[in-house]
Amino acid sequence: MLTLADVLEALTSTRPANASALVAEGVIDSRQATPNSLFIAIPGENTDGHLHLDDAFKRGATFALIQRDADASFRTLDLRGGLSADSPLNLDAPLCLRVDNTVAALQQIARFWRRKLTNLRVVGITGSVGKTTTKETVAEILSLHYRTLKSPGNLNNEIGLPLTILKLNERYERAVLEMGFYVPGEIQLLCDIAQPQIGVVSNIGTVHAERAGSQEAIFRGKSELPAALPPDGVAILNFDDPWVRKMEEKTKARIFFYGLSPESHLWADQIEGLGLDGIRFRMHYGKETIYMRVPMIGRHSVHTALRAAAVALNDGITWQEILEGLSRGQTQLRLATVRSESGALILDDTYNAAPESMMAALNLLDELDGRKIAVLGDMLELGQYERVGHDRVGVRAAQVAKILLTLGPRAHFIAKAARQAGMKESAVLEFEEIDLLIDWLKNNLTSRDVVLIKGSHGLRMDRIASALEVNS
Numbered sequence: 001m002l003t004l005a006d007v008l009e010a011l012t013s014t015r016p017a018n019a020s021a022l023v024a025e026g027v028i029d030s031r032q033a034t035p036n037s038l039f040i041a042i043p044g045e046n047t048d049g050h051l052h053l054d055d056a057f058k059r060g061a062t063f064a065l066i067q068r069d070a071d072a073s074f075r076t077l078d079l080r081g082g083l084s085a086d087s088p089l090n091l092d093a094p095l096c097l098r099v100d101n102t103v104a105a106l107q108q109i110a111r112f113w114r115r116k117l118t119n120l121r122v123v124g125i126t127g128s129v130g131k132t133t134t135k136e137t138v139a140e141i142l143s144l145h146y147r148t149l150k151s152p153g154n155l156n157n158e159i160g161l162p163l164t165i166l167k168l169n170e171r172y173e174r175a176v177l178e179m180g181f182y183v184p185g186e187i188q189l190l191c192d193i194a195q196p197q198i199g200v201v202s203n204i205g206t207v208h209a210e211r212a213g214s215q216e217a218i219f220r221g222k223s224e225l226p227a228a229l230p231p232d233g234v235a236i237l238n239f240d241d242p243w244v245r246k247m248e249e250k251t252k253a254r255i256f257f258y259g260l261s262p263e264s265h266l267w268a269d270q271i272e273g274l275g276l277d278g279i280r281f282r283m284h285y286g287k288e289t290i291y292m293r294v295p296m297i298g299r300h301s302v303h304t305a306l307r308a309a310a311v312a313l314n315d316g317i318t319w320q321e322i323l324e325g326l327s328r329g330q331t332q333l334r335l336a337t338v339r340s341e342s343g344a345l346i347l348d349d350t351y352n353a354a355p356e357s358m359m360a361a362l363n364l365l366d367e368l369d370g371r372k373i374a375v376l377g378d379m380l381e382l383g384q385y386e387r388v389g390h391d392r393v394g395v396r397a398a399q400v401a402k403i404l405l406t407l408g409p410r411a412h413f414i415a416k417a418a419r420q421a422g423m424k425e426s427a428v429l430e431f432e433e434i435d436l437l438i439d440w441l442k443n444n445l446t447s448r449d450v451v452l453i454k455g456s457h458g459l460r461m462d463r464i465a466s467a468l469e470v471n472s
Contacts, residue, residue: 001169002113004063004091007038010112011097011105014083019091021062026106026166028159035060038166040106041067042159053096062093065102103159110162111193120172121146122194123311126179126187126225127202127244128218129356130304131156134202137296137308139176141325145317146173156180161190174315181221191228198314199225199253200236200307204243205356214384219243226251236310238303239264256314258306266310273299273367276337283309290319294326297335299367300360335361340468343447345370348465349454353379355389359396361454366400370450374401375437375464377455378408386410391417398423401452406430407437408459434459438467 005019024036030052033039039056041049041064053064053074070076076096077089099105114120123142125135132154139150149172151164156178168175179190204219226235227250235251238244239259248255257264260271262284271281278295281302294305305326312322336348345368349361358379365372374397382389390410394417397404404423406415415428431437441464445451451468455461 002166006113006116007063007097007109008079008083010109011079011099012083016083016089016091018089021091021093023063023166026109026163027056027061028163030056030059030061033057033059033061035062037061039064040102041065041070042102043067049102057094062095064094064096065105066096066098067100067102067105069098070096106162107158107189107193110165113168114165114193114195117168117170117172119170120168121174121198121315122196123174123176123198123200123315124179124191124194124196124225125176125200125202125307126181126222127200127238128205128222129354129360130202130300130307131178131180133301133304134200134307135176135178137304137326138200138311140328141308141312141317141322142174142176142315144321144325146315147171148174148176150176151178154178154180156190157182158186158189162193165194179225181218181224184217184221185224187221187224188228191225196225196229197233198236198311199229199233199251200311201225201238201244201247202303202307203238203241203356205354215243219246223247223250226253229253234314236307236314238307239267240303256310258303258310260302266306266313268302268306271299271302273364275364275367275369279305281305285309285313288319290323292323292326296326298360298364300363335364336465338465338469340441340445340451341470342445342449344445344449344451344468346465346468347450347452348462349452350457350461350465352457353377353455355379355382355385355392358393358454361452362393362396362400365450365452368450370448371403371446372401373403373405373441373445373449373451375405375407375441375451375453375461376411376414377406377459377461378410380410380456380458387413390414394418395421402427404428405437405440407434407455407461408432411455434461434463438464441468 002023004021005015009015022036023038026038028040033056039061074096078098142148179187226247231252233253235253236256239257258266266285268281268283280293283290309322338346390413394414398418398421404418415430453464
């Protein structure tokens with residue numbers, strides 16, 4: 001277990017003999033503090049963690065990292081000048097540990113702790129779309145064979161990943177960590193902390209292009225994962241994505257391709273979408289052919305299954321365990337289905353949206369029976385790909401949906417492209433206010449309708465599904 005001695009050694013290279021207190025986990029929200037936790041006080045846009053030290057200690061935190069002077073009522077050990085191994089220290093809790101920068105200190109502790117866990121094997125996962133579902137699926141399979149920790153939710157950045165590592169102890173054999181990309185060098189930093197031996201890249205899309213600048217920049221950022229893998233590691237790459245395939249040149253690790261092409265090491269064919277009942281397909285590996293039916297929703301989920309199986313095959317997992325893990329049905333995280341008062345089936349896929357995930361959701365809608373209604377909102381952070389991304393979605397919506405409702409200024413591009421693709425003018429309705437859109441749905445849905453709701457998280461389109469759901 002992580003101890004105060006580990007924390008102090010990580011930050012000062014000195015390990016006091018009387019620092020045996022356990023550190024159960026790290027938290028950055030005082031409301032999440034638990035007994036024996038380490039509270040990391042981070043100055044933020046909305047609040048400053050230093051203002052919540054008292055709350056964190058009251059909830060059970062024993063130690064806190066701070067980067068500015070705290071209330072005088074809290075004892076503080078200043079670590080900025082290091083520690084003397086010979087000087088007696090009062091390390092009784094509660095105790096504040098003063099550092100130059102609390103985020104950097106958190107990362108250094110995680111880096112130190114990861115290197116002490118010599119029996120741990122780490123799987124790093126990145127990509128524009130599908131990271132979280134892949135992480136969940138991989139962890140589902142590995143946990144059948146190994147004691148496995150996965151990063152909670154989408155804690156995939158320079159703060160979330162170190163916090164996950166602090167949850168590890170010597171009993172864990174595997175960690176499955178999601179790695180997000182926002183700025184150049186971020187994944188390289190995460191890899192330096194986590195030391196992954198297996199790296200998985202799903203795809204290179206246009207989401208976050210507004211920040212990154214271009215797909216080329218996103219490619220360079222995501223390439224930092226395979227580039228960081230050791231020579232005895234494995235880079236699991238999507239053969240079907242030309243950008244990801246190029247990452248073969250970026251790594252010293254062994255390459256393992258997955259995809260729908262027989263040129264891949266692991267590939268699938270005869271894919272059949274079963275609507276909300278899942279998917280059926282064949283998986284090929286060497287001379288083996290495995291017939292699968294799994295409860296993952298949408299034909300695009302075949303790639304998720306391939307990624308998870310690829311990790312498992314490269315980590316000593318049997319086909320029986322792979323089939324069991326994929327069949328558990330616990331990995332369809334974000335698409336929820338509810339019924340409206342009229343009896344319409346509502347597909348709530350409002351967690352987030354990018355052109356790739358929008359197309360996948362429309363493909364799922366296409367598999368279902370009923371009058372198909374697509375409620376699509378703005379896709380944010382697409383940068384230079386904003387117009388072309390919305391246009392692509394509009395064309396596909398025209399092919400799938402009987403009625404299209406759009407929300408937000410960017411979604412006008414979806415509506416325009418749908419009309420140009422042949423959708424009737426009367427079948428396309430554009431809304432700027434979510435309440436008016438909800439009113440239209442309440443007044444016009446029937447029991448034979450299937451309604452897809454999807455848009456970027458910033459639009460809070462989950463409010464539509466909540467308003468329509470029976471007894472909501």
